[in-house]
Amino acid sequence: MGVRRGTTRLLADVTTTINAGSRTVIVGANGAGKSTLLRVLHGLVVPTSGTITWGGRAQLPLRQAMVFQRPVMLRRSAAANIRYALDLAGIHGAEADARIREALAEVGLLPLADRPARVLSGGEQQRVALARAWALVPEVLFLDEPTASLDPAATRAVEQIIRDIHARGTAIVMATHSLAQARRLADDILFLHDGRLAERALSSSFFSQPATALAQAFLEGE
Numbered sequence: 001m002g003v004r005r006g007t008t009r010l011l012a013d014v015t016t017t018i019n020a021g022s023r024t025v026i027v028g029a030n031g032a033g034k035s036t037l038l039r040v041l042h043g044l045v046v047p048t049s050g051t052i053t054w055g056g057r058a059q060l061p062l063r064q065a066m067v068f069q070r071p072v073m074l075r076r077s078a079a080a081n082i083r084y085a086l087d088l089a090g091i092h093g094a095e096a097d098a099r100i101r102e103a104l105a106e107v108g109l110l111p112l113a114d115r116p117a118r119v120l121s122g123g124e125q126q127r128v129a130l131a132r133a134w135a136l137v138p139e140v141l142f143l144d145e146p147t148a149s150l151d152p153a154a155t156r157a158v159e160q161i162i163r164d165i166h167a168r169g170t171a172i173v174m175a176t177h178s179l180a181q182a183r184r185l186a187d188d189i190l191f192l193h194d195g196r197l198a199e200r201a202l203s204s205s206f207f208s209q210p211a212t213a214l215a216q217a218f219l220e221g222e
Contacts, residue, residue, distance in 0.1 A: 001050030003036055010036045011047075014197045016190060018140075020055075023162075023172040025186035025203070027179065029218065032192040034175035035144050041173060042066045042142045065138040069145040071129035073117040078109060081117050082132045089136055103131035107161050123154025130161045141165060143174035147181065159185060179219065183207055191215050 003011040011033045018024050018041070026034045039045040041052065042064065065085075074081050079100050086096045104110040107127040112120065117128055126146060133141055143162065147155040162185060166172050176182055182189065186203040191214075199206065199215045210216045 001040070001047045001052060003033075003040060003045060004048045009195055011040070011195045014050075014192075014195075016197055016200050018171065018173060019188060021169060021171050023166055023174070023185055023187045024190060025182045025188070026173070026175040026190045026192060027177075027182050027218075028192035028198075030177070033195040034192055036195075037190075037192065038066070038142050038144050038173065038175050063136060063139045064142070065133035065136050066142040066144070067126070067129045067133055067146050069148045071125045073120075073125055073128065075118060076116070077114050078104065078117045078120065078128045078131075079113040081128055082135050085132045086135055099135040103135040104128075106134055106164060107131045108157070121154075123150050123157060126150065126154070126158055127161065130158065130165070134161075134165055137168075138170055140171040140173060143172065145175055145177060148177065155181075179207075191218065193218070 001011065001014045002009070014037065026037060028034050036045060040047055074084060076084070082100045082103055083096055086092070086099060091099065100113070101110065104113050107130055109124060109127055109131065112124065117125060120128065146162070147158050150158065159181065162172060162174070174185065183203065189199070189201055189203050189206040190197060191199040191206065193214050199210065199212050201211060206215065207219065210219060
């Protein structure tokens with residue numbers, strides 16, 4: 001699978017499999033193609049070559065969600081932000097009410113349900129975005145640098161929510177620039193270099209014994 005924008009190659013010859021129920025973390029230097037790959041998998045970017053299949057079908061999972069580095073908050077309360085996503089998914093009434101309460105409780109924000117989302121802190125907004133995804137009960141959740149702008153305490157909170165969502169059976173596909181975070185969260189690693197998939201490995205193998213010189217240099221900070 002490849003992606004070009006004009007004469008610029010963003011991804012080239014990326015071939016891999018995302019395991020159902022796994023936590024797949026995409027790592028690589030800035031500009032390696034991490035965010036582009038996530039957007040292709042989520043359906044926001046159409047590949048210019050190759051195809052993507054989910055469960056053997058050439059269509060996106062019906063239940064999926066994506067959380068970005070800077071969460072998109074509507075001009076309404078935290079609860080109403082979640083309700084909007086549920087409305088789009090055709091979930092209304094008492095079921096929507098229950099999902100909103102559960103999701104906000106799971107991320108520790110139920111007391112702030114009626115607070116305008118845009119006045120919340122960055123960490124709280126990211127937790128609202130995760131609650132919005134949680135309420136949809138997605139088969140797969142895409143995360144693009146979800147803690148890049150957060151302090152350590154907020155990062156720990158978001159990482160725990162990611163673990164909790166995964167424990168419910170949701171596959172996680174996440175891009176991060178933090179190797180420490182990848183160590184903490186990943187089952188599988190996709191290492192991108194210059195728009196190509198340079199290595200795919202179990203997290204334990206990638207960090208202890210990378211198979212390529214490119215990955216070794218990346219881990220050593222070169």
